[in-house]
Amino acid sequence: MNHQIFEPNNDLASLVKCYWTLESSKEDTPERNTIVPDGCMKLIFHYGDLYKHYPEDGSSISLPKCFLIGQLTKPYEVEPTGKTSTFFVCFHPNGFLPFASFPIKEMENTAVPLDKLFGNEGIEIGQEILTANSTSERINLIEDFLLRQLADNKNVDNILESTVETILTANGSLSVDELSKQNNINRRQLVRKFSSHIGLSPKQLSKTIRLQATLKKLLNSDVSSLTDLAYENEYYDQAHFIKDFKEFTGLTPKEFYGDHLKMSLIFDSKD
Incomplete structure (x- = not known):
């Protein structure tokens, strides 16, 4: 490819x-x-x-x-x-x-x-x-x-733009409450904005961004342990990491590794 x-x-x-x-x-x-x-x-x-x-x-x-x-x-x-x-x-x-x-x-x-x-x-x-x-x-x-x-064009929603930037900068590691506090907006209002403007909740986007960051590390780094990789990307534990991984890929990290991983990242957006 x-x-x-x-x-x-x-x-x-x-x-x-x-x-x-x-x-x-x-x-x-x-x-x-x-x-x-x-x-x-x-x-x-x-x-x-x-x-x-x-x-x-x-x-x-x-x-x-x-x-x-x-x-x-x-x-x-x-x-x-x-x-x-x-x-x-x-x-x-x-x-x-x-x-x-x-x-x-x-x-x-x-x-x-x-x-x-x-x-x-x-x-x-x-x-x-x-x-x-x-x-x-x-x-x-x-x-x-x-x-x-x-x-x-509608006016840019500065709060939404700022919150998305916060999620990207933090690689999806912040909770919705933390995002609400940092961007000075009520949690319920933030969730509504995300649903109508992005099509995902703040939690869904954060989970997606965190997994993408993890996949790129899995591809580009010499990963000695999936447990270390999970903690490095601020998952609670390896079980949490595997659960999110399977939700978005349909496979465990070990099953997904190799050519499957490389091709999937080619098909996704670039840095």
């Missing part, structure tokens, strides 16, 4: 985390992969062959060529049907709200076709990106499209 990461335009940097591409031949592509929740919604454009999704009921669904993947709260199984050539727009946890045409919570664990989000404009931008000749052209197209969508 070859992947590249690109920075957004300054006018979109508060909403868009990055753009990235993923490409491979059929021979380089794994049969099936688990996408692990990372707190970021993504626009996905398959200018290569389609992917299939495998829900928990054992069925298979062909994903659209162009869609938004809502907030994930559980592992999301996908499989390529051929050559992978994909362009991603990765939003910050609170970054998709200005573009949402219906409640973000309703998009949870769902692939939403672009026509449902943006009508005919969604169909048009999808076709333009699929037929573009280069990544730079795709980035220019999507940035022009998103900036047009921002014409009626």
